[in-house]
Every structure is written in structure tokens, then in C-alpha cells.
Amino acid sequence: MFLHELQKGSPVKITKDEQEWREWAVKETPNGKLLLKNSFFDILKKSSKIYLFHVTPNLKKIVESGTIYSSGGCLIGSTYSTPLFLTNGIFRVHNLGEYIFKKEVPRASYLKEKSSKPSILIIEANLPPRAHDNLIGLDYTKLGNIHLAIYNDLEYLLSFRERAVLQEILLKKIKQSLPYLNLASNIYHSKGKIVxxxxxxxxxxxxxxxxPILGYIYFEVIAGYLMLFQDGKxxxxxxxxxxxxxxxxxxxxxxLFPKLLKGAGLGFFKPTLKQVIQYIKKNKMISKLDEKNFTQYLIKRIVFLTQDRLLNRSEEYINWSAFSWDFKALEAIASPLLGxxxxxxxxxxxxxxxxxxxxxxxxxxxxxNYWNHMGIxxxxxxxxxKGEVGINPAWPDLKTKVYIGEEIKGPVVDAMYIAPKKEIAVKIVPRLVDHRITIMRSKGRQKISGTFRD
Incomplete structure (x- = not known):
């Protein structure tokens, strides 16, 4: 994965800009080595079992039904979890899992509405030998073409009039974004020009x-930079x-955007540059933040992801101002954006x-189907x-055990530890839960477009 794709003869082709970014991230940033070597990858490569931390507000329903459903979002159709690390019979929780359980979930409106207390599940899954060689991650920003293909397959669910109205809405949104699309194209093809x-x-x-996908891209660029450069205790x-x-x-x-705790998606994430820089400095997240370099990095990376993730051919210059506004014509040059x-x-x-x-x-x-084919x-x-992992519920030989977990004291004071309390008779099944009742999604999202992780 990652740098392996840069090697000659790799079936996965990436652009020169992406290659340069990966080389820079791995070799020239303080935390970049974690892109290639981290505790989660070590488990996948070497262990015959993996233990995962899953948080749920629906423990009673899970026990009664004997079933754990998968959820959509950035991991598409898997059981959203974070890694656990076994030491002397107890588990240390990955820092992402600890944050979700102790900070994010208690603030989320869904649990407040239901007065639900989140419960801990420990999922034990066997890893076949083939899984050790398949460090293949899922990048949801690359799913545009898949979204569009699925829509094309299911559009018969809409009437002719509804399809026409939807296409008009999509075209209008892109037209309203022309100033940015033109600017991004010009910056990308000017190569190196200070903006x-x-x-x-x-x-x-x-x-x-x-x-809205631009809000997701903006978030991922900021989050990625912080993960690579944060140097606090x-x-x-x-x-x-x-x-x-x-x-x-x-x-x-x-x-900066509390409404994200009420079910709104990252399509609402749009802090100003000043807000972002002030927040980083106020919270001492990066000891020596170079504001100028940080700003130019954000612009360059946002522009690259706009071109690479949303257009059919990123290297091709598009004069959006002279474009013929036809849905099929747009599909020919920007199908991921439409998706x-x-x-x-x-x-x-x-x-x-x-x-x-x-x-x-x-x-x-x-x-x-893809995961089974690739042995994932x-x-x-x-x-x-960063610790967001799932379980492929359709794996033919999936062998799991599920335990109710409880938090306990561990050897390190400022880390979170859990232990299995009792095993429960529960299966993970290849079926999606209704997106309105998962832990990170709010009923409020019926009024506010989007969710936490998709």
C-alpha cells in the first residue's frame, strides 16, 4: 500500500503529484512514518487474530436479536470499530476509540435524545494468512464514479420527471460553483504559482x-496535516x-462547527483560514507552525484533490466557462463530481x-464482492x-466472538483499558442497519443533510 504503489510495475497508477505528496508525507514530516508502519498494520501483518473496540447505544437490541448489522459511511458496509491491543489479558484502546467513547459520543445529540448510555463490545476476529498481505485502505473521496454508477442502475426508482428535476438541480449546483472550479483548474495547471x-x-x-464534497476534502486536508505535524505531549x-x-x-x-454533533455532515464544514490557524495556535497543536507554508499546503492539496478526485482526467485542462451544459457532456468530464x-x-x-x-x-x-476477491x-x-477499521461481514469463513466489555484500570494512568465481561451469542451479518439509528447519526439529519462519516 502507499509507497508500494510508486514502484515500477505496480498495477495501481497514481499521478506524479500524488507520488510526490506520498514521498514527502512519509519522509519529510514528523509523524509520516506511521503511514507505513503503525500498530494496526503490525497486527494485520503478524497476528492470527484481531480484537476490535465497538461502541453501541443498542446493546439490548443486539443481544435480543443475536445480530450486529453493518453501517454505511466512510467504511461503506462494515462494522465501524477501532483497534484493541492485548497485553496480559486486558486491552488498551486505540486513542481514536477512546476519544469516540469518552468525548464524541457523550456530546452527540442522538444519545442525548434517547438518554442512552453507550456500551462497549469487544469483537474477536480470526485473520486468515491471506489477510496479512492485504493492507488495502478505502478512500471514500475516490467513490464518485461508484456513486454515479449505482444511481444509473437504480434511477428507474424515479419517474422521468423526477430524474429531469434531479439533473437540473445537479447542473445548477455545478454552475454555482464555476468560480471555484475555474480557479482550481487554473491553479493546478499553472504549477507552482503562488496563490x-x-x-x-x-x-x-x-x-x-x-x-458538499468540498467540505469533506477540506476536512481531510486539515486533519491529515495535523496528524502528520502535531507534536504536543x-x-x-x-x-x-x-x-x-x-x-x-x-x-x-x-x-468550530458544533452542528456536526447534531447529525450534520462535513458538507457543512467550512471554517475560515483564520479560524483554523487561530485554533491550532491557541491549542498549541504544532509548536512551530509556519503559517505561510501551512496556507500554501492547504491550497495546493485542496486543488489537487479537486482535480484528482472529482474529474475524469485531472491532467486535462477544462475551460468551465465555455462548457456546454448538458448532463451527458458533464458526465464525460466530471463523472466523479456528479457521483x-x-x-x-x-x-x-x-x-x-x-x-x-x-x-x-x-x-x-x-x-x-471486492473485499472477498482481494482477501480483505x-x-x-x-x-x-488513523484507526478507523471495520469487519467485512460477507467474508465466507468469518469467525468471530463478541464480548461485552467494561472499562478497567490499567498499567498506564492516562490510557483507556477494557476487559471482557462476558461472551454473548451474536453474529455479524452482511446487511446494513438503518442509517438513522447508528450511534454517530442523528434523527436530526432528516432535516440537516449528511452524517458524521459519509
Whole structure:
């Protein structure tokens, strides 16, 4: 994975810009080595079993039904978890899992509405030998074409009039984003030109309202930089444990945009550059933050991801101002952008929210087929290996045990430890739970587009 794709003869082709970014991230940033070697990868490579930390508000229902369903989101169709590390019969929780359990979940509106207390599950899964060689992550920003293909397969669920209205909505949103799309194209093809950051962010932030995927890209770029450069005490402790530190970018996200705790998606994430820099400095996240380099990094990376993730051919210059506004013509040059747009627009479009479950389920079926073909038992978020992992519920020989867990005192005072309390008769099944009842999703999202992790 990662640098392996840079080697000659690799079947995976990446652009020169992506190659240069990966080389830089791994070799020239304080925490970049974790992209290749981290505690989670060590387990996948060497162990015959993996233990995962899963948080749920629905323990009673799980025990009664004997079933754990998968969820959608950035891991598509898997059981969202974080790694556990076994030492002397007890488990240390990955810093991401600790943050979710102790900080994120208690603040999430869904649990407050239900007055639910989150419960801990420990999932034990056997790892076949083939899994040791498959460090293949999942990058949800690359799923645009898949979203569009699924829509094309399921569009018969909409009437002709509904399809026409939806296409008009999508075209209008892209037209409203022309100032940014043109700017990004010009910056990308000018290669190396210093960009006026005030002009860039004014245009970019205004476009997030029309193209929500840009909010996700913005978040991933900021989060990635923080994970690579954070050097505070807690970040160093996480690094020593072989983990990227997650609390920094998560605190930034929720403190600057509290509505994200009410079910809103990252399509609402649009802090100003000044807000981001002030937050980083106030919280001493990076001891020697070079504001100028940080700003130019954000611009360069955002522009690259816009071109690489949203257009069919990133190297091809597109004069958006002279474009013929036809849906099929747009599909020929920017099908990933259309896919990301339709993926989000369908949630609130007419009667289609009633069918949205089938859209996610169809996507999960494709993911399960791919994972089985590639021998992937434990998929993980490949944007950055920050601890977001899942279980492939459709793996033919999946062998798991599930335990109710409880927090206990461990050898390190400022770390979270858990132990199994009792085993429960529960199976992980290849079927998606209703997206409205998972722990990180709020009923409020029916009014606010988006969710935490998709």
C-alpha cells in the first residue's frame, strides 16, 4: 500500500503529484512514518487474530436479536470499530476509540435524545494468512464514479420527471460553483504559482454550499496535516504507541462547527483560514507552525484533490466557462463530481430518502464482492490510517466472538483499558442497519443533510 504503489510495475497508477505528496508525507514530516508502519498494520501483518473496540447505544437490541448489522459511511458496509491491543489479558484502546467513547459520543445529540448510555463490545476476529498481505485502505473521496454508477442502475426508482428535476438541480449546483472550479483548474495547471490565499478561500468556502464534497476534502486536508505535524505531549504519546493522534482534528471540527454533533455532515464544514490557524495556535497543536507554508499546503492539496478526485482526467485542462451544459457532456468530464453530488442530493430529494437504504445496500454489495476477491477481512479508512477499521461481514469463513466489555484500570494512568465481561451469542451479518439509528447519526439529519462519516 502507499509507497508500494510508486514502484515500477505496480498495477495501481497514481499521478506524479500524488507520488510526490506520498514521498514527502512519509519522509519529510514528523509523524509520516506511521503511514507505513503503525500498530494496526503490525497486527494485520503478524497476528492470527484481531480484537476490535465497538461502541453501541443498542446493546439490548443486539443481544435480543443475536445480530450486529453493518453501517454505511466512510467504511461503506462494515462494522465501524477501532483497534484493541492485548497485553496480559486486558486491552488498551486505540486513542481514536477512546476519544469516540469518552468525548464524541457523550456530546452527540442522538444519545442525548434517547438518554442512552453507550456500551462497549469487544469483537474477536480470526485473520486468515491471506489477510496479512492485504493492507488495502478505502478512500471514500475516490467513490464518485461508484456513486454515479449505482444511481444509473437504480434511477428507474424515479419517474422521468423526477430524474429531469434531479439533473437540473445537479447542473445548477455545478454552475454555482464555476468560480471555484475555474480557479482550481487554473491553479493546478499553472504549477507552482503562488496563490493569493484570501481570494482562494473566499471562492472555495462559498462553493462548499453547492458542492458538499468540498467540505469533506477540506476536512481531510486539515486533519491529515495535523496528524502528520502535531507534536504536543499527547500526540507524541500516540506516536510512541504507533498511532496517529486523533483528538486534535476532532476537537477542531466539533468546536468550530458544533452542528456536526447534531447529525450534520462535513458538507457543512467550512471554517475560515483564520479560524483554523487561530485554533491550532491557541491549542498549541504544532509548536512551530509556519503559517505561510501551512496556507500554501492547504491550497495546493485542496486543488489537487479537486482535480484528482472529482474529474475524469485531472491532467486535462477544462475551460468551465465555455462548457456546454448538458448532463451527458458533464458526465464525460466530471463523472466523479456528479457521483458525489447525487450521493448527497438523493438523501433529501422528494420521496427518494425512502429508497436511500437500497442505494447504500447496493454499494455495500459491491464492496463486499471486492473485499472477498482481494482477501480483505478488515477494511480500514485509507485516506489516513488513523484507526478507523471495520469487519467485512460477507467474508465466507468469518469467525468471530463478541464480548461485552467494561472499562478497567490499567498499567498506564492516562490510557483507556477494557476487559471482557462476558461472551454473548451474536453474529455479524452482511446487511446494513438503518442509517438513522447508528450511534454517530442523528434523527436530526432528516432535516440537516449528511452524517458524521459519509
Amino acid at each position: 493569493n490565499d484570501k481570494d482562494f478561500f473566499e471562492v472555495f468556502l462559498a462553493s462548499i454550499d453547492h458542492l 499527547e500526540a507524541k504519546k500516540a506516536y510512541d504507541n504507533g498511532e496517529f493522534y486523533n483528538a486534535g482534528y476532532k476537537d477542531l471540527m466539533f468546536d 458525489h453530488l447525487v450521493h448527497r442530493e438523493l438523501r433529501n430529494f422528494g420521496r427518494f430518502p425512502d429508497f436511500y437504504f437500497y442505494f447504500d445496500q447496493f454499494k455495500a454489495l459491491q464492496a463486499w 477481512v478488515i477494511p480500514f479508512n485509507g485516506v489516513m490510517p
